[in-house]
Amino acid sequence: RMVILRCRFITINLAPIRPSHFQSHKILHTTRFFRTPNLISTPRITSSSLPTTRSISDEARFARSVRFIPPGVEIEELTDDMVLPGSNIVIGPFAGHSQIKQVEFVKSSARARDCPKDDLPEIAILGRSNVGKSSLINCLVRKKEVALTSKKPGKTQLINHFLVNKSWYIVDLPGYGFAKVSDAAKTDWSAFTKGYFLNRDTLVCVLLLIDASVPPQKIDLDCANWLGRNNVPLTFVFTKCDKMKAAKGKRPDENIKAFQQIIRENFKQHPPWILTSSVSGLGRDELLLHMSQLRNYWDQ
Numbered sequence: 001r002m003v004i005l006r007c008r009f010i011t012i013n014l015a016p017i018r019p020s021h022f023q024s025h026k027i028l029h030t031t032r033f034f035r036t037p038n039l040i041s042t043p044r045i046t047s048s049s050l051p052t053t054r055s056i057s058d059e060a061r062f063a064r065s066v067r068f069i070p071p072g073v074e075i076e077e078l079t080d081d082m083v084l085p086g087s088n089i090v091i092g093p094f095a096g097h098s099q100i101k102q103v104e105f106v107k108s109s110a111r112a113r114d115c116p117k118d119d120l121p122e123i124a125i126l127g128r129s130n131v132g133k134s135s136l137i138n139c140l141v142r143k144k145e146v147a148l149t150s151k152k153p154g155k156t157q158l159i160n161h162f163l164v165n166k167s168w169y170i171v172d173l174p175g176y177g178f179a180k181v182s183d184a185a186k187t188d189w190s191a192f193t194k195g196y197f198l199n200r201d202t203l204v205c206v207l208l209l210i211d212a213s214v215p216p217q218k219i220d221l222d223c224a225n226w227l228g229r230n231n232v233p234l235t236f237v238f239t240k241c242d243k244m245k246a247a248k249g250k251r252p253d254e255n256i257k258a259f260q261q262i263i264r265e266n267f268k269q270h271p272p273w274i275l276t277s278s279v280s281g282l283g284r285d286e287l288l289l290h291m292s293q294l295r296n297y298w299d300q
């Protein structure tokens with residue numbers, strides 16, 4: 001049953017249309033959340049370029065082109081106040097209790113088949129080393145020590161399960177892109193983590209963390225494209241959005257725009273994305289609400 005549900009969640013077609021900077025194949029990404037399958041020719045519109053008066057069809061086209069529309073929401077019903085601030089995510093009827101009341105570390109697993117077997121839904125958190133993954137997990141659960149588990153020597157290459165409210169898991173996955181790791185170790189990471197994505201039927205969604213303080217990184221785009229090609233539902237979580245003066249002179253909003261542009265070229269439907277900062281708490285409650293609607297939909 002779980003497998004069928006997950007397959008219904010996202011279906012992807014591969015079709016080479018136009019080579020992008022990073023990927024020679026365009027990923028046609030459709031989910032049952034989206035109503036129109038053919039949006040490649042839709043004009044690229046961002047919320048900041050929206051005209052104040054639009055016809056219904058323009059409105060609908062805009063909504064379909066950049067927003068993440070959850071089940072239970074009709075495009076015609078969409079209003080701006082249904083979109084989470086700092087994101088493209090529409091909140092629908094499946095959103096519910098989202099706050100984390102209790103969290104406990106359950107186990108570290110070396111392989112997907114060693115992970116907990118109680119069939120609870122899980123949301124995995126993934127990103128480059130130093131992207132702010134531990135900080136985000138600590139910010140979400142409002143505890144300092146939780147994500148430290150994965151920072152202990154020897155635990156960095158393990159899948160760490162944290163049980164939340166006794167009903168679902170946050171999964172801390174090994175970071176990728178360690179500058180000092182040898183090629184052999186990088187390959188290990190790939191096989192290991194890919195095994196998890198391909199075999200974990202209870203995986204509701206991957207939060208792919210993207211550092212907004214640096215320009216788009218090839219390794220992040222490769223990862224996003226790999227997840228897309230393998231039908232793994234993902235949400236882009238931009239981290240460090242408080243850093244107004246960032247490395248290499250670009251500000252987070254410019255980096256995010258550049259990243260989204262590349263994603264738009266690769267994905268037929270733009271996956272959900274949200275801006276966060278573990279320092280200011282930006283996006284925390286919104287991300288939790290989004291996670292609740294993904295979970296509740298999966299759970300039904």
Ligand code: GDP
Pocket residue numbers: 127128129130131132133134135136175239240241242243276277278279280
């Ligand atoms: P991890 O390796 O992905 O777990 O990253 P960490 O959570 O350890 O964070 C890496 C670095 O980024 C640390 O120096 C953090 O203090 C910093 N950092 C993490 N999140 C934020 C954020 O939201 N804003 C800012 N300004 N810095 C952050």
